[in-house]
Structure formats: structure tokens, C-alpha cells
Amino acid sequence: MNTMMLWLPLLLLVPVFLLGWWRQQQSRNAGWVDVLWAACTGLTGVAMAATGAGDPWLRVLVAAIYAVWFGRLSWHLWRRIAGHPEEGRYVHMRAWAGERSGRVFLVFYLMQASWVWLFALPAWVVSQGQLPAPLLMVLGVVIVIMAWVGETLADHQLARFRATPGHRGKTCREGLWRYSRHPNYFFEWLHWFAYPLLGASAPGGEWLWLAPAMVFVFLYFVTGIPFTEQQALRTRGEDYRRYQQTTSLFIPWRPKP
Numbered sequence: 001m002n003t004m005m006l007w008l009p010l011l012l013l014v015p016v017f018l019l020g021w022w023r024q025q026q027s028r029n030a031g032w033v034d035v036l037w038a039a040c041t042g043l044t045g046v047a048m049a050a051t052g053a054g055d056p057w058l059r060v061l062v063a064a065i066y067a068v069w070f071g072r073l074s075w076h077l078w079r080r081i082a083g084h085p086e087e088g089r090y091v092h093m094r095a096w097a098g099e100r101s102g103r104v105f106l107v108f109y110l111m112q113a114s115w116v117w118l119f120a121l122p123a124w125v126v127s128q129g130q131l132p133a134p135l136l137m138v139l140g141v142v143i144v145i146m147a148w149v150g151e152t153l154a155d156h157q158l159a160r161f162r163a164t165p166g167h168r169g170k171t172c173r174e175g176l177w178r179y180s181r182h183p184n185y186f187f188e189w190l191h192w193f194a195y196p197l198l199g200a201s202a203p204g205g206e207w208l209w210l211a212p213a214m215v216f217v218f219l220y221f222v223t224g225i226p227f228t229e230q231q232a233l234r235t236r237g238e239d240y241r242r243y244q245q246t247t248s249l250f251i252p253w254r255p256k257p
Contacts, residue, residue, distance in 0.1 A: 005047065005048060005051040005124075006048070006124055009044045009047060009048065009116075009117055009120065010113075010114070010117040013040060013044070013113040013114075013116055013117060014110065014113050016036070016040065016113070017033075017036065017040075017109045017110060017112055017113035018109070018110075020032065020033060020036045020109055021105060021106050021109040021110075024105060024109075025102060025105075028086060028094075029081070029085070029086040029090075030086060030090040030093070030094070030105055030108075031081045031084075031086055031087045031090055032081060033108070033109060033112055034077045034081070035074055035077045035078050035081060036112070037112050037115070037116055038070050038073040038074040038077055039070065039074040040113075040116045041066070041070050041116045041119050041120055042066050042067055042069070042070025042071055042073075042074065043070075044116055044117065044120035044123075045062070045063070045066030045067075045070070045119075045120040045122075045123035046063045046066050046067050046123070048120055048121075048123040048124040048127060049062040049063035049066065049123045049124075049126070049127040050063055050127075051127075052123075052124065052126075052127025052128050053127070053128050054126070054127050054128045054129045054130055054202065055129070055130045055131050057131065058126065058127065058129065058130065058131050058198065059127045061141075061198070062123050062126050062127055062195075062198065063123070065144055065194070066120075066123055068148070069144070069148060069191060072148070072152065073151075076155050080159075087231075088231045088234065088235060089227045089228070089230070089231045092230075092231065092234070093105075093108075115218075118214075119215075121211075122192070122195040122199070122208055122211045123195075125195075125199050125202050125203075125204060125205060125207065125208055126195055126198050126199035126202055126205075126208070127202075128202050128203055129199050129200075129201040129202025129203065129205060130201045130202075131201070132197065132198060132199070132200040132201050133200070136197045136198070136200050137197075137198065139197055140194040140195075140197035140198040141194070143190065143191065143193050143194045143197070144191055144194045146187075146190070147187045147188070147190040147191035147194075148187075148191065150176070150183065150186075150187035150190070151183075151184050151187035151188060151191075153175065153176060154175070154176045154177065154183040154184040154187065155184055157172065157174055157175035157176060157177060158172050158177065158184075160174075161174055161177075169235065169236055169239070170236065170239055171232070171236055171239050171240050171243045173243065173247070176252060177247075178247070178255060179247070179248060179252035179253055179254070179255065180247065180248050180249070180250060180251065180252040180253070181229075181243065181244065181247050181248065181249055181250075182219075182224070182225055182228065182249065182250055183252055185219045185224050185225060185250065186250055186251060186252060188215065188219065189212060189215050189216055189219055192211045192212040192215045193212050195208045195211050196208035196209045196211065196212075219250075220250065225249065225250070229244075
């Protein structure tokens with residue numbers, strides 16, 4: 001087991017995110033941290049899977065999942081941010097920090113670097129094991145495909161809604177957004193259930209069940225839903241409050257009357 005490849009990415013990520021922090025200080029657009037996080041998570045996961053000591057086919061599969069999942073996410077975030085002003089949640093964060101914004105964003109960027117390493121750890125654990133039972137293998141792959149299709153569809157539906165003239169200040173209730181206020185986050189969470197299934201035979205594979213639990217905590221309580229909900233209320237007001245009253249917060253479900 002090559003433990004150097006477990007810790008080396010963390011050492012490399014710190015200067016990368018320091019450079020990203022310096023760039024946002026010049027551009028005054030912190031939104032690029034999302035692109036940086038997604039791209040680095042994908043690359044780190046691929047590197048960890050490629051250098052694992054387990055079954056070669058399993059390592060290839062895990063590397064492919066990280067490359068495809070986070071590659072799509074990086075591209076989606078790039079198109080959303082490139083050529084646009086800083087997103088409202090970061091504008092609000094910058095205004096809240098005031099003169100301390102440089103230090104606040106420095107800490108925020110370094111936290112993102114540590115989270116990249118944390119979210120790449122499942123690739124490391126799975127890549128130390130052997131191929132799981134066929135049923136677990138198929139179930140893990142099916143979950144990834146379902147989650148990838150769901151998140152891609154949700155992102156496409158929201159982008160199409162926002163691009164339609166006259167929808168400014170209104171809330172998307174089309175497609176998957178009719179059944180969940182955050183379907184993209186739901187499918188992001190769903191895909192993390194694949195790793196404990198694929199890593200069932202890996203040493204310490206039982207710890208992989210912490211991955212979906214950790215992602216749920218991050219999305220539900222820390223960086224995902226709370227910030228998005230607050231920003232939606234600031235920009236869409238009463239329309240979003242009505243949406244909150246009728247639509248499930250996270251898990252897609254039938255709308256309330």
C-alpha cells in the first residue's frame with residue numbers, strides 16, 4: 001500500500017488553493033472556488049485510484065467514476081460562472097466580512113482544499129480492495145448512472161428555466177424541481193452510496209458508509225442547502241416562500257397542495 005499517495009495530494013492542494021485565493025483577490029469573484037473544488041476532487045480521486053494496491057479493474061472503474069462525475073460537474077460550474085458577476089451568496093459573504101474579507105476567504109479556500117482531500121478518500125479506500133460480489137458491483141454502477149442522469153437533468157432544467165426571458169426573480173418549478181427544491185444536491189448525495197458497495201472487500205471498507213453520511217451533513221447543514229435557501233429568499237422573496245411551503249426540501253416527493 002503506497003501511503004505516500006494518500007498524503008501527497010493534500011500537500012499539493014494547499015498551494016493550488018492559495019493560488020486560487022490570490023486570483024479571487026484580484027478578480028473579486030470567489031465563485032471560481034467551486035470549479036476548483038470539483039476539478040481537484042476529480043483529479044485527486046483519479047490519482048488515488050490509479051496508485052491503489054487493489055484489483056486493477058476496480059481501480060479503473062473508480063477512476064472513471066471520479067473522472068466522469070467531477071468532470072461533468074466542473075464543466076457545468078465553469079459555464080455557469082465564466083463571464084458572469086460573482087454569485088449572490090459570495091457577494092453576501094464578502095459584504096458580511098467587510099474589511100476582513102481577505103482573511104475570511106483565505107480560511108474558506110484552505111477549508112476547501114482539505115475537503116477535496118476528504119472527498120477523494122473513498123477512491124483511495126476502494127482502490128485497495130478486490131472486486132466485490134457481482135450483485136454489489138452492479139448495484140454500485142447502477143446507482144452512479146442513475147445519480148449522474150438525475151443531476152445532469154436537474155442542472156439542465158434549471159439552466160433552461162433561467163435562460164428563458166421573463167423568468168428573472170421567479171422560481172423554477174419544472175421537471176425535477178417540481179418535486180424537490182434541491183434535486184441536484186439529492187443526486188449528488190445518492191451517488192456516494194456507490195462507494196461502500198464497490199469497496200465492500202477493501203480493508204476498512206465498512207468506513208465507506210460514512211461517505212454518504214458526511215455528504216448529507218455538508219449538503220443539508222453546512223455549505224449546500226442553507227446558503228442556497230438564504231440566497232433564494234434574498235432574491236426571490238415571497239415567490240420562494242410559497243415554493244418552500246409546497247415542495248420537499250431535499251428528497252423528491254409529491255408537491256403539497
